[in-house]
Amino acid sequence: MHLPVPIRGVISAPFRAFGVRPRRMNPNTCTICELMFTKVMHARKITIDATVMFADLRGYTNLSQSRSAEAVSSLLDAFYDESANAIWQHDGLLNKTIGDAVMAVFNFPLQRADHARNALLAAREIQKSWRERRDSLAGTLGLTAGELGIGIGIHAGELSFGEFGRSHRDLTAIGTVVNTASRAQSVAEPDQILVTQSVYQRARTEMPDSEPKAFQLKGFDAPIELYPA
Numbered sequence: 001m002h003l004p005v006p007i008r009g010v011i012s013a014p015f016r017a018f019g020v021r022p023r024r025m026n027p028n029t030c031t032i033c034e035l036m037f038t039k040v041m042h043a044r045k046i047t048i049d050a051t052v053m054f055a056d057l058r059g060y061t062n063l064s065q066s067r068s069a070e071a072v073s074s075l076l077d078a079f080y081d082e083s084a085n086a087i088w089q090h091d092g093l094l095n096k097t098i099g100d101a102v103m104a105v106f107n108f109p110l111q112r113a114d115h116a117r118n119a120l121l122a123a124r125e126i127q128k129s130w131r132e133r134r135d136s137l138a139g140t141l142g143l144t145a146g147e148l149g150i151g152i153g154i155h156a157g158e159l160s161f162g163e164f165g166r167s168h169r170d171l172t173a174i175g176t177v178v179n180t181a182s183r184a185q186s187v188a189e190p191d192q193i194l195v196t197q198s199v200y201q202r203a204r205t206e207m208p209d210s211e212p213k214a215f216q217l218k219g220f221d222a223p224i225e226l227y228p229a
Contacts, residue, residue: 149190
């Protein structure tokens with residue numbers, strides 16, 4: 001399960017003939033990863049330590065009601081592209097695109113000890129690349145760049161990853177870690193990244209001066225401390 005599989009170039013041709021090609025979730029892995037997961041491991045779901053990141057394009061709902069479908073689609077494509085490139089660059093799995101948001105998982109199937117740091121660096125790269133690109137996008141939509149911000153939330157911990165559902169199987173992650181990352185994203189300001197204490201403890205060297213703030217997140221009884229990153 002640890003042998004390298006060529007997925008690009010001439011040498012990859014024999015593998016492609018048998019259906020082995022780059023995965024859409026992460027082009028650095030291949031379809032054989034799913035085969036190993038379901039056939040070799042003989043498990044529909046596993047418990048892993050991982051980091052989950054949610055990134056949301058702010059203002060999309062209002063834009064979709066006031067701009068043409070073609071213009072909104074181009075904006076969403078650009079957001080997906082910038083997010084995917086940053087996630088893949090830092091060994092993350094682009095698990096879902098959910099309307100105007102993306103969900104990424106770090107530490108599966110590519111295992112990295114510093115997966116929380118990778119998620120943080122990916123989030124920063126998303127913000128950086130988006131700031132560089134959104135000026136031209138805003139101009140074509142008749143908006144200001146400030147109206148096209150991205151809010152990001154990140155949490156790390158133990159979660160379940162696998163195939164869920166019977167009639168429709170969905171390969172994804174579930175658990176409190178996923179819910180918390182999503183809620184953290186929901187309270188992030190445009191252009192802001194908020195991480196939980198778990199992420200801060202694992203990647204504090206990347207944000208030495210960050211001070212936490214308590215947020216009352218939807219669905220949680222007690223306030224949760226989040227760190228701007």
